[in-house]
Structures are given as C-alpha cells and as structure tokens.
Amino acid sequence: MRIIRFKEENNVVLGALTDEGSIFVLPQKDFLELTSLAEEKETTALQIVEEVIANSVPISAKVEELQLLVPIEAPEVWASGVTYLKSKEARNYEATEGKLDATTFYDKVYDAERPEIFFKSTAARTVGPNQDVCLRTDSNWQIPEPELGLVINKDGKVLGYIAGNDMSSRDIEGENPLYLPQAKVWKNSCSIGPAIRLAETVENPYEFEIKCRIYRNEEKVVEGSASTGQLKRKFDELVSYLVKDNDIFDGTVLLTGTCIVPPNEFTLADGDRIEIEISDIGVLNNPVKSQSPKTLPTA
Ligand code: DO4
Numbered sequence: 001m002r003i004i005r006f007k008e009e010n011n012v013v014l015g016a017l018t019d020e021g022s023i024f025v026l027p028q029k030d031f032l033e034l035t036s037l038a039e040e041k042e043t044t045a046l047q048i049v050e051e052v053i054a055n056s057v058p059i060s061a062k063v064e065e066l067q068l069l070v071p072i073e074a075p076e077v078w079a080s081g082v083t084y085l086k087s088k089e090a091r092n093y094e095a096t097e098g099k100l101d102a103t104t105f106y107d108k109v110y111d112a113e114r115p116e117i118f119f120k121s122t123a124a125r126t127v128g129p130n131q132d133v134c135l136r137t138d139s140n141w142q143i144p145e146p147e148l149g150l151v152i153n154k155d156g157k158v159l160g161y162i163a164g165n166d167m168s169s170r171d172i173e174g175e176n177p178l179y180l181p182q183a184k185v186w187k188n189s190c191s192i193g194p195a196i197r198l199a200e201t202v203e204n205p206y207e208f209e210i211k212c213r214i215y216r217n218e219e220k221v222v223e224g225s226a227s228t229g230q231l232k233r234k235f236d237e238l239v240s241y242l243v244k245d246n247d248i249f250d251g252t253v254l255l256t257g258t259c260i261v262p263p264n265e266f267t268l269a270d271g272d273r274i275e276i277e278i279s280d281i282g283v284l285n286n287p288v289k290s291q292s293p294k295t296l297p298t299a
Pocket residue numbers: 079080081082083084087088091116145166256257258
C-alpha cells in the first residue's frame with residue numbers, strides 16, 4: 001500500500017494507491033495526520049487505510065493521469081554517504097582525479113563505525129514528481145544519485161519508504177571534502193516521490209530494486225540498477241546516528257546513499273529527464289533545468 005498526494009482542481013488530495021493500481025481518497029490532509037491518527041488509535045496506518053477502502057469506491061483516474069505532488073513536505077531531508085561500495089569507488093575517483101591507488105577519507109568512512117550523515121535539503125528546496133531539478137551554474141560535472149529514502153518520525157521510527165534523488169556536483173565534491181554542502185545543496189537539488197510505501201507493508205527493506213534512467217532528447221543515455229541488499233550498513237544504524245543528540249521533526253526523510261553512478265564522462269544537461277524507479281514504490285520522474293547566474297546587488 002502506498003500513499004500519494006495529488007492536485008484535483010484547486011484542492012490537494014491525499015490518496016491510497018493499492019498494489020493493483022486503484023486509488024482511494026483518504027480523509028486526512030497529509031501523511032503525518034494519517035500516521036498520527038494510527039498512533040493515537042493504537043493501530044497502523046495500513047488498517048486505517050483498509051477501513052477507508054472497505055467503505056468507499058476508487059476514483060476513476062489512473063495514477064499516470066494525476067497531477068502528483070510531493071507525497072510529504074519533509075521539513076528536512078538528511079542523507080547518508082558512502083554506504084555502498086560503488087559510491088566509495090566513485091568518490092575516490094573524483095577526489096584523486098582517477099588515481100585510484102591512494103587511500104582516501106572515503107575508504108575510511110566506508111569502514112568506520114560512524115556513518116557519513118549530512119544535511120541535504122529543506123522543504124523549500126525539495127521537489128516532487130515531474131518538477132524540475134536544477135543544475136548549478138558553477139559545476140561541469142553533475143549527476144543524480146538515486147537513493148531509497150526512509151520517512152521517519154521524530155523518534156526515528158520508520159513510517160515509510162520513498163524514492164529520492166540526491167543531486168550532486170562531482171567536481172565540487174572532488175575538489176575538497178569541505179565543499180560537500182555546496183556539492184549537495186542548492187535550489188531544487190533534491191527530489192522525493194512519487195509515493196510513500198507504508199513501512200508495515202514491506203517484508204524486507206533490503207530487497208528494494210533501484211533503477212535509474214536518464215534521457216536526452218527522449219533517447220536513453222544512462223541506465224543503471226542496484227539493490228538495497230548491497231548496502232554496507234543497516235537502516236536502523238543510519239537512523240540511530242541521525243537522531244543521536246539531535247532533535248528531528250516528524251516526516252523527516254533520510255536518504256540512504258547511492259549505488260548507481262553514471263559513467264565518469266557523463267554530466268547532466270539542461271533538458272535531460274531523470275527516472276528513478278524503486279520496486280513497490282514507483283517511478284520518480286524529473287526534468288533537468290539549468291539556472292541563470294544570479295546578479296548580486298551592488299553595495
Ligand atoms: O561523501 C559524499 C556523499 C556521498 C553520497 O551522497 C552517497 O554515497 O550517496
């Protein structure tokens with residue numbers, strides 16, 4: 001069972017999307033109202049949704065026909081880094097200009113007890129399905145990072161799973177690790193969606209299949225796939241470090257790292273289209289847009 005948000009005329013509607021593709025309108029205004037109600041009633045979000053389904057009829061539209069919105073306006077998005085071998089290798093390549101024999105801090109963080117957790121995005125910088133992700137004007141090497149996201153509450157409980165894109169600038173990141181915030185955070189540099197898979201409907205979260213496709217002029221130019229089974233770390237381990245001595249908000253999203261890296265010679269361009277597909281969650285589609293450099297006010 002998945003939870004979606006969509007626009008209908010001028011209203012924002014919360015919906016339940018069944019595995020068969022039927023959509024039922026939910027009375028709650030958002031995902032957090034649904035999960036809070038479940039907690040209050042000492043039941044699960046799934047049971048509340050199933051009760052609605054038993055007493056209503058699905059809407060006639062299919063999910064492809066809806067104007068999908070970001071399924072949750074996550075107050076903060078955090079991200080984990082170097083949680084897959086592939087990411088460690090890609091980071092080493094950037095940091096050593098291809099001289100892969102050097103040992104780097106990425107080797108160390110991959111093996112360390114403490115994972116890399118960084119601040120990725122706020123609600124205002126995060127886009128949803130079909131919205132533009134932006135390119136930086138000062139980078140010549142930019143890629144999407146397709147990642148499984150955990151939707152968590154303020155106590156670190158996993159409420160659901162979502163697809164995410166941790167847009168990254170490889171040249172800025174490779175130049176100096178202290179530039180990480182600039183390599184990761186800018187306008188529309190994070191995308192999440194298209195739906196939240198309820199945690200209680202996932203038997204094994206280490207069996208999600210992640211796929212990424214990048215299209216240029218509607219021709220597929222990059223394709224990759226991975227599985228959360230390849231993760232070096234466990235989700236509860238990542239969450240435990242995020243909440244350690246840190247108050248987080250209900251509906252925080254924690255991205256869990258990338259295992260799909262486009263070929264080293266590839267960089268995103270204006271007009272490209274990124275598809276990130278995660279099994280049992282759906283396809284997160286985002287066009288890529290360049291920005292115009294800002295003119296700073298003169299003193
Ligand atoms: O260490 C830099 C960030 C790596 C990252 O974002 C990832 O592995 O997904």
